[in-house]
Amino acid sequence: MITKKISKLDHIPIEIVEQVKKSVINTFASICGEEPLYIEKPDKSGPLNGMIGNIAVFNTEKTLSLMLAIPKETALSLSEIFIGMELPFESDDMGDLIGEISNILAGDVAANIEKVGFRGQSSLPTATRGSDLTLFMPNKPPTEEMKFSGSTGEFWLNMALSESK
Amino acid sequence: MGKIKALVVDDSKIMRSAVKRALDQLMVAEFEYVEAMDGQDALDKFNDDIQIMFVDWNMPNMTGVEFSRAVRDQGAKIPIIMVTAEKSMGKVDKALNEGGANEYITKPFTADKMYKAISRYIDEDGNMIGDSEEESEKKSFFSGILKS
Numbered sequence A: 001m002i003t004k005k006i007s008k009l010d011h012i013p014i015e016i017v018e019q020v021k022k023s024v025i026n027t028f029a030s031i032c033g034e035e036p037l038y039i040e041k042p043d044k045s046g047p048l049n050g051m052i053g054n055i056a057v058f059n060t061e062k063t064l065s066l067m068l069a070i071p072k073e074t075a076l077s078l079s080e081i082f083i084g085m086e087l088p089f090e091s092d093d094m095g096d097l098i099g100e101i102s103n104i105l106a107g108d109v110a111a112n113i114e115k116v117g118f119r120g121q122s123s124l125p126t127a128t129r130g131s132d133l134t135l136f137m138p139n140k141p142p143t144e145e146m147k148f149s150g151s152t153g154e155f156w157l158n159m160a161l162s163e164s165k
Numbered sequence B: 001m002g003k004i005k006a007l008v009v010d011d012s013k014i015m016r017s018a019v020k021r022a023l024d025q026l027m028v029a030e031f032e033y034v035e036a037m038d039g040q041d042a043l044d045k046f047n048d049d050i051q052i053m054f055v056d057w058n059m060p061n062m063t064g065v066e067f068s069r070a071v072r073d074q075g076a077k078i079p080i081i082m083v084t085a086e087k088s089m090g091k092v093d094k095a096l097n098e099g100g101a102n103e104y105i106t107k108p109f110t111a112d113k114m115y116k117a118i119s120r121y122i123d124e125d126g127n128m129i130g131d132s133e134e135e136s137e138k139k140s141f142f143s144g145i146l147k148s
Helices: A002-008 A014-032 A072-083 A092-114 B013-026 B039-045 B064-073 B089-098 B111-118 B133-147
Strands: A037-039 A048-058 A062-071 A126-133 A143-150 A153-163 B003-009 B030-036 B052-055 B080-084 B103-106
Touching: A014 A037, A014 A062, A014 A072, A014 A092, A014 A143, A014 A153, A048 A072, A048 A092, A062 A072, A062 A092, A072 A092, A072 A153, A072 B013, A092 A126, A092 B013, B003 B013, B003 B039, B013 B030, B013 B111, B030 B039, B039 B052, B039 B064, B052 B064, B064 B080, B064 B089, B080 B089, B089 B103, B103 B111
Parallel strands: B003 B030, B003 B052, B052 B080, B080 B103
Antiparallel strands: A037 A143, A048 A062, A048 A126, A062 A153, A143 A153
């Protein structure tokens, strides 16, 4: 049972990881019209010049945090596809877009991980923009990092599973 | 082509633009838009001129389901189309049953999805189906209740 697996919190169950991977592929396929490629065993990601969309799927016990790390060039391409024109990278609208893509992703993740026993709701998204961004996980919860490459460029999805406070 | 006043509710300006763009591209009616960025803002802007609503779910201050429930509790019968990232069947049921929404489309949506959602409510002349003097009188009555 997945509830027993995640009660230990030393790793993210493979069932959840696989569902999140499916959701990333579904979400970007529906936005871009083409499935992104999941990159097996990528090099460790370095500091990011781009945007990070943050959102979580949570219940009273556990929180699955999702961090969508999108390089600047990928974000610009996404804006062109999503709204039909390239948004200025430094604009509020770009932050809105990345937040909304994170929102769409979280909706798909919530629906998919419910199938494997994790029932939760989505938080509101936030977006961060910067030129030397590094993700830190205080208290070191179990994490997974996934890299994808699509028609708009490459991006990462990092996830962490922690206790809900 | 008929003129329809639509309330578009989403905390994302990008998504409000996407809804408006999809509706304009369908060319089924001439839409006039009122925009709101959350459920409370939508309640403040709702009036008896609004003929159809496009409502997001996940918003600060008041969710789309809470907003839809509030307008239904006051007797408003206009079509409510939920436009949301939430996809699980439980959420769909909640929007339609608890929230009183008429239709539910998931993001990202295509023009085809949007058309299927609204086609039951707009006739071929671009007017709301069932729009009549009687309906207009009902709207004015309920508007008085909402504003009191």
